[in-house]
């Protein structure tokens with residue numbers, strides 16, 4: 001009888017673990033989709049400042065609405081699902097607490113949570129017209145979650161056997177190259193746009 005109850009307990013515990021793990025991963029996808037898009041909206045919001053009236057007012061109002069909805073309906077719920085399911089994972093598999101990879105992972109998650117709440121603060125500053133960030137700085141900031149994503153997922157998958165050999169460093173270099181290329185491409189597009197606008201300004205008015 002005790003044996004049978006124990007078997008049922010283990011089956012329920014394992015099933016709970018799979019449910020938590022599935023929704024942990026779903027939460028991560030939703031959270032990151034929200035974080036990436038939110039900062040993209042901040043970039044457009046800041047760039048709207050250069051538009052003439054009344055486009056400026058209309059655009060800024062629209063971005064404010066989009067940012068609020070994105071944060072409250074997608075990004076924060078994604079974060080909560082990730083964290084609650086992670087707690088569920090640790091309750092069903094408490095031996096993970098003793099593993100060093102998890103301690104490192106938690107350290108990076110704390111940075112990610114700080115980033116999330118800082119984005120919420122930036123949203124408020126933008127709403128009140130008190131944000132001093134340029135769109136270029138915002139673009140650079142948007143690379144931080146990419147880096148966190150790569151490190152955290154690799155820690156979750158490789159765990160204590162996280163590779164530190166040449167292949168791993170090449171892979172890491174590739175990710176950094178990708179991030180730098182995106183920044184350089186954005187810079188080139190901005191410079192091209194500025195050049196075009198300067199040329200338009202030089203055309204004599206009819």
Ligand code: HEM
Pocket residue numbers: 021024025028082083086087089090096105106109112148149152153156157
């Ligand atoms: C809130 C803090 C978090 C804790 C305590 C936590 C804990 C865990 C645990 C215990 C597992 C199960 C590992 C396994 O059974 O293989 C797991 C899986 C996973 N976690 Fe997290 N996690 C957290 C946040 C995150 C974040 C922010 C990400 C993404 C950036 C993430 C990505 C993953 C992935 C992709 C897996 C699946 C790994 C696999 O099945 O091989 N986790 N997490």
